[in-house]
Amino acid sequence: MKKIILGCSFLIPFLTFAQVPKNKTQDAIVKQSLDSCAYKYNYTFQMQEWQSCIDEGLKKDSTIAYLWQQKAMPYFKCKKYEVGMSFLDKAVLYNKQEWLPYRGFIKCIFSRTYKEAITDLEECIKLYGNGYVMDHTYSFYIGLCYLQLNEYDKAEKVFDDYVNDIYKNRQQLEHPTAYFYQAIAKYELQKWDEAIAIFDKALKIYPQFSDAKYYKAICWLKLGKPKEEVVALVGLAREDAAKGFTINEDNTVYETYPYQKKFSK
Structure with missing residues (x-):
């Protein structure tokens, strides 16, 4: 992508103005796709209806990361990991900070691609700090991956640090x-x-x-x-x-x- 630098003073207010209706439009698409459609179905036995609702929303705006995540999520729960991951990758593409940690979690607990999970979660820590996904820090899931890869010394250090951190520094x-x-x-x-x-x-x-x-x-x-x-x-x-x-x-x-x-x- 080329970086374009414009020296026009009107650019900032124009971008601010343009962003508001875009967000409102996306909110409306999400509500229509999920609240008014997909959430009326049970994806365990109405997967086609669930997916059709989301597909209609993505036809209107394919950059809505949350719709891609909601499209992916049922497939992981049905153990169709490769199918789900192709959609979750889209969610990460359009909102990395929100969905990269979740993808690391999914790779650790669901699809069990541990080396890939470590890569995602280490990137999260580098970019955003050692935040939380599904009730635990990113490092917690890295520790699980090390256990599953038989790298026990690394796992021990990660979990010792994790326990010390959450009980001393985070006061949980x-x-x-x-x-x-x-x-x-x-x-x-x-x-x-x-x-x-x-x-x-x-x-x-x-x-x-x-x-x-x-x-x-x-x-x-x-x-x-x-x-x-x-x-x-x-x-x-x-x-x-x-x-x-x-x-x-x-x-x-x-x-x-x-x-x-x-x-x-």
């Missing part, structure tokens, strides 16, 4: 999922005692956390804890999991999170 409430993945990094590095101590922090907040109990039991086994105690803790984990007490992220409805334990029935 303690989060059991944050502790869980910090402990998992220690677990993979065979730091059994450290992992147990952090799993216990997660369990103090969330006593029925089945995944934390399961991996704590494995740490016990590695440390030579009596077999009956290990088996008993795994039994408790199984009971809690059967009641739905697992990783409590919103998107576990659609995807199994890294290290989330699924017990056979």
Whole structure:
């Protein structure tokens, strides 16, 4: 794209004036496409109707990033990742700051393209700082990617920094999922005692956390804890999991999170 520099004093008020009706027009298109059309359908069994509503809006203005994201989103939930990503890329094209973090999240949790996710999320941090997407910082998802790529030393550092940051600098409430993945990094590095101590922090907040109990039991086994105690803790984990007490992220409805334990029935 060529950079055009104009020295006309009337340019600024002209651009300001032109931007307002464009935004109002886009707002009207979004409301018509979504509130008055797509949101009347359930995309799990009315995908064509949902998509047709959004397509009509995009015919009027193909630069509306939110419509591209709404077009992509149901496909991820239906596990049609490549289809969804082609539309999400358009959302990033038209509003990078809004949708690049979301794309990094999707690549980490849904499509599981971990190296690509790291690239997106590191760019987010470089451009916008270590912000939040889906309740966690960008670095949190980078840590998950490192775990899934077997780069445990990197994961450990990311999660240690993440926990220190959110509890000291951001002054947030303690989060059991944050502790869980910090402990998992220690677990993979065979730091059994450290992992147990952090799993216990997660369990103090969330006593029925089945995944934390399961991996704590494995740490016990590695440390030579009596077999009956290990088996008993795994039994408790199984009971809690059967009641739905697992990783409590919103998107576990659609995807199994890294290290989330699924017990056979």
